Amino acid sequence: QVQLQQSGPGLVKPSQTLSLTCAISGDSVSNNRAAWNWIRQSPSRGLEWLGRTYYRSNWYNDYAVSVRSRITINPDTSKNQFSLQLNSVIPDDTAVYYCLRDGHDYSNYFFADWGQGTLVTVSS
Amino acid sequence: EIVLTQSPGTLSLSPGESVTLSCRASQSVINKYLAWYQQKPGQAPRLLIGGASSRATGIPDRFSGSGSGTDFTLTISRLEPEDFAVYYCHQYAALPYTFGQGTKLEIK
Numbered sequence: 001q002v003q004l005q006q007s008g009p010g011l012v013k014p015s016q017t018l019s020l021t022c023a024i025s026g027d028s029v030s031n032n033r034a035a036w037n038w039i040r041q042s043p044s045r046g047l048e049w050l051g052r053t054y055y056r057s058n059w060y061n062d063y064a065v066s067v068r069s070r071i072t073i074n075p076d077t078s079k080n081q082f083s084l085q086l087n088s089v090i091p092d093d094t095a096v097y098y099c100l101r102d103g104h105d106y107s108n109y110f111f112a113d114w115g116q117g118t119l120v121t122v123s124s
Numbered sequence: 125e126i127v128l129t130q131s132p133g134t135l136s137l138s139p140g141e142s143v144t145l146s147c148r149a150s151q152s153v154i155n156k157y158l159a160w161y162q163q164k165p166g167q168a169p170r171l172l173i174g175g176a177s178s179r180a181t182g183i184p185d186r187f188s189g190s191g192s193g194t195d196f197t198l199t200i201s202r203l204e205p206e207d208f209a210v211y212y213c214h215q216y217a218a219l220p221y222t223f224g225q226g227t228k229l230e231i232k
Contacts, residue, residue: 031163046226047169086133102216109174110216112171115168
């Protein structure tokens with residue numbers, strides 16, 4: 001049973017950095033069949049994929065164009081977790097942020113496990 | 125970017141009825157990499173279906189998915205009270221991953 005536990009502040013001031021962490025139990029962040037994503041959800045944007053990190057002999061990242069200049073997703077193998085940093089936030093970045101593990105198992109079935117979500121409000 | 129359009133936006137139904145939800149993609153979803161999620165208020169989405177038609181672990185067989193290319197459906201047979209929620213389709217065939225805007229099932 002894989003569980004993802006999110007942590008981080010729920011209030012961030014405009015122009016500052018949003019930082020969230022997703023701690024993994026039941027799997028390894030270095031699993032070469034999984035990817036570790038960040039998604040956000042807001043009434044105006046719906047569900048929006050932000051980016052991912054994954055290990056396939058090397059570490060790779062992919063980011064959404066909309067946030068590419070401001071986002072960093074990093075794995076932390078020593079703590080078996082991964083993180084999201086979003087710089088220079090604006091009120092429109094206010095959303096519920098989710099971490100998500102997805103991939104295909106050895107039978108090629110798709111799997112997806114979500115964190116509990118963190119409401120992040122950007123406000124002074 | 126693959127745009128997913130779900131229809132209808134809202135459905136009012138009674139327990140025991142059956143329903144089919146639609147998800148149309150702006151371009152072909154390769155390998156049928158299309159998933160369906162259920163989301164209840166205050167909760168994260170829960171995976172129901174992956175690969176367009178494969179039920180996730182623990183999902184009752186009253187949930188079934190089908191489709192290929194640009195047209196996909198989720199059918200729920202014999203609605204139970206706990207099935208009233210919002211349903212999203214999601215394509216993971218091409219970056220950026222995208223989601224539909226959701227279909228809300230409400231109790232009539």
